[in-house]
Amino acid sequence: MVLNSGKEWVLHLLARINETQRMMVMMVLWRAWHVHNELTHDKPAPPIEASKRFLCSYVDTLLMIKQFPEADACKGKQVISYSGRRATHKAKDQEPKTMKQWSRPQRGRxxxxxxxxxxxxxxxxxxxxxxxxxxxxxxxxxxxxxxxxxxxxxxxxxxxxxxxxxxxxxxxxxxxxxxxxxxxxxxxxxxxxxxxxxxxxxxxxxxxxxxxxxxxxxxxxxxxxxxxxxxxxxxxxxxxxxxxxxxxxxxxxxxxxxxxxxxx
Known part of the structure; x- marks a missing residue:
């Protein structure tokens, strides 16, 4: 909830939230400005659902790149953290990783x-x-x-x-x-x-x-x-x-x- 409605309400809001939330707010404002420009130039406004999907995908990608800089962004399967803290993993070099192989299903399946x-x-x-x-x-x-x-x-x-x-x-x-x-x-x-x-x-x-x-x-x-x-x-x-x-x-x-x- 926005408690300050003065001229600098955005700055007050951004000061009260963490880095990840701050990025999300700025992304929403950026998208709102884009829609405003579309309307100003007599273009149809993008559907709300399209804007939502665009922002969600963009935010997920930015967080994954930040938290997993060496990950494959094309697959995007790492579990990202929305708490503002970097996601961590236990050390994997303690024991060699065994490559698992595809296995046939049970008989009749x-x-x-x-x-x-x-x-x-x-x-x-x-x-x-x-x-x-x-x-x-x-x-x-x-x-x-x-x-x-x-x-x-x-x-x-x-x-x-x-x-x-x-x-x-x-x-x-x-x-x-x-x-x-x-x-x-x-x-x-x-x-x-x-x-x-x-x-x-x-x-x-x-x-x-x-x-x-x-x-x-x-x-x-x-x-x-x-x-x-x-x-x-x-x-x-x-x-x-x-x-x-x-x-x-x-x-x-x-x-x-x-x-x-x-x-x-």
Whole structure:
């Protein structure tokens, strides 16, 4: 609540809040000035929802760059802190990290791997989906170029939505759905009401999860190589393609390696 309504109310407000909150206030004022200029020049004002998504994506990216300067901004999967304090991690060099490998699903189940790819600078995004059986054989692979995608998280959820829809159409068995975005998995498993701009996408995915026995799980990125390659293909080549009982040549080595993994 703004307690001071004088000429310097903005300065009083900024003095009372932390650095992260100060940045958010300035971003909102900057966007308001942009909308004001659009109206001044007889242009239609951007929809409120579009401004909200733009600001949320921009703020998330700025915080991630500040808190994780060596992270991959295209994936945007680090958990950022909104408290104004730098997010910290426990030391990882105490013991060597073991690269986990994709594993076949249990007998009678299918495994759906999905991944999203998003480039902040250009707004280009893609989704990748791979469905395999308990022998590691491919049922389908697909990639999709995502239009009007505002964030890495939206790309992840879009890949989950598209992959699940395809899996429900092209198969009849129970499905293990795997993705390497912890935030997306948490949202989909939560029973709390979601009030973000992605609420409709989340609702559609949850509806699909209820149509069959679908178990959703967060995995390491090293276990999702096939999904990652397909998502990157959709983004970089701006392609939307589907292969039934087949896959593009770029996946040949990955599928062969995964197929030889031990079933769990």
């Amino acid at each position: 299918l495994k759906l791997n999905v991944d999203g790819s998003y480039m902040q600078g250009t707004g280009q995004a893609g989704a990748g989906m791979v469905l395999r059986d308990d022998r590691g054989e491919v049922i389908f692979t697909a990639c999709r170029s995502l239009q009007n995608c505002a964030s890495a998280l939206e790309a992840e959820l879009a890949s989950c939505h598209e992959g699940l829809k395809l899996a429900l159409v092209w198969s009849a068995e129970p499905i293990d759905l795997e993705m390497d975005c912890a935030t997306a998995v948490t949202m989909l498993l939560s029973n709390e009401n979601n009030h973000s701009s992605l609420v409709h996408l989340i609702r559609d995915i949850k509806a699909g999860l209820g149509e069959r026995d679908v178990a959703i799980k967060k995995i390491d990125r090293s276990q999702n190589v096939a999904g990652h390659i397909m998502a990157k293909r959709g983004r970089e080549a701006r392609l939307t393609q589907f292969w039934f009982r087949n896959f593009p040549d770029v996946l040949t080595d990955v599928v062969r390696k995964d197929c030889n993994s031990v079933a769990t």
